[in-house]
Amino acid sequence: MGKVVLKLGKDISTDDIYPGRFMATVLPTETPQFCFNDRTEFNAKLKAKAIPAGSIIVADENFGCGSSREQATSAVKGHELVVIAKSIARIFLQNSVNLGLNLIICPTIEANEGDEIEVQAGKVLNKTSGKEFKTVPLPPARQAIINAGGLIPFTRKRMLESNPR
């Protein structure tokens, strides 16, 4: 269970999640400091560690549109936030699968900041409003990467199998 700590509109771009001017910072260990950098208040809370892991960002359609910068994913992942969005832009979705960021596609989600949310198999429960919303499963090919713990272990295994020296 987690609390909604940020509610966002539609078409939230990777420039919003991780502004281009911090792109020289690349390592997943360093990117979390710039997570939603220009949403000053939220970023300050993140940096002060005032937001517990498992807290939830709720977004409207097309979350993560724009650039392919993986910093946007690693920055959110670094704080162990969960994203529930009505729909997600392709590259951001793929990056999240690859890095193990917890993304949930929930086309009808209704929630406000402060609401308590529980994610269950196939659905999301808004404990505050008492409403329930269906989620859309990720395609099985992507699920395999998640099950492997991300693309790095997945690729490592494939490399060792396909090229046994």
Place this chain on the structure above:
Amino acid sequence: MGMTVVEKILAKAAGLKSVKAGDVVEPKVDLAMSHENAALVINQFKEIYEGTGREAKPWEPSNIAIIFDHRVPAEGPKTATNQKLIRNFVSQHNIEKFHDIRGDRGGICHQILPEYGYVRPGYVVVGTDSHTTSHGALGAFSFGIGATEMASVWTLGVALNVEVPPTIKVVVKGSFPKHVGPKDLILHLIGKLTAQGANFRVLEFHGKTIQKMSTSGRLAICNMSVEAGATSGIVPADEETVRYLKEEAGVKGKIECVVPDDDAVYEQIVDVDVSALAPQIACPHTVDNVKPIDQVAGKPVQQVVIGSCTNGRLDDLAAAAKIIKGKKVAQGTRMLVFPASGRVFAQALDAGYIHDFMKAGAVVMNSGCGPCLGVHQGALGDDEVALATTNRNFKGRMGNPKSEVYLCSPAVAAASAITGVITDPRKGGK
């Protein structure tokens, strides 16, 4: 059942007879492109090999291209150090398709790849940049991926778990009116489709207007296909593609064109007629917030930017130079021009365009991404407004979340630089 261009390309690259939308395939990658974010790719690549006792060597160095463009010359020590690390990797692994910070061979990745003939029809191209969609202009299936996925490509030589995307066929007819062109077409289309209208889909371009369009124009429309969410844009290769590759990119030998089957299955068909199209403007802060110019004309602009992987090619500079020649950039407005590559820069010099820009008061910058992504060169002040031929107007894109970015064609940009307000090039200034 017939196949679309992308289905044909993916079937071949995956060693299958046929594929259809929704299938999951592992295509071989013909070209894997990165820019400065290769620093992160290298990091992830090494991590894949960690603890395996094997040496981290890319599967095929000749299929890798690395181009420095986003922050050139380096804006600070961090970038400079990233670039240094990449240079070391490049020489260690003999990556020949490497374009450093240079006035001759340098430039924006999406200009360098076509210019040097690195992309061919039928190729599978991946790039750690969302505008990798650009290379569909040459009849390739070309899409953006993240750095970790690129590290996986460097390891295995294939793109893992690619879902064959459904295709939207876009049929364009009509001749462009004066001062209206490919940029206006793609802005109009994005407005129509919305920012996510083509998410997980391919836009395949057809019609008389596309057949007559130069590769430069096709690059602009495929480039911005991602702004409608598309995995890629693609123009089936034709005579113009062959001409471009032979004459402009110096490619020798036979070039095979992959075209869709007549009975290919499309998810949707969109018709566009450009014969009465007005110049289009994408207003802040989303690219699909598109309006015909008369709805925004008169808006004061403090910075005009001409360049980028969308509109920094020779014909773009020519269109702008023609309008600005002999005029002056308005007081209170600054005009920045950044040609897409060293080659374009040199051609623009020879043609006299650079002279025209400078005499008018524009600042001509080195080729690269320049102010497009808001790292260095031409950040905006609080409450300032930019009018740019770039491809994104997201909040903060040009380095300041308190500023606004409007997107337009080179002709609109040049006409507006003279007046200092958004100006319809068909009408001219005040």
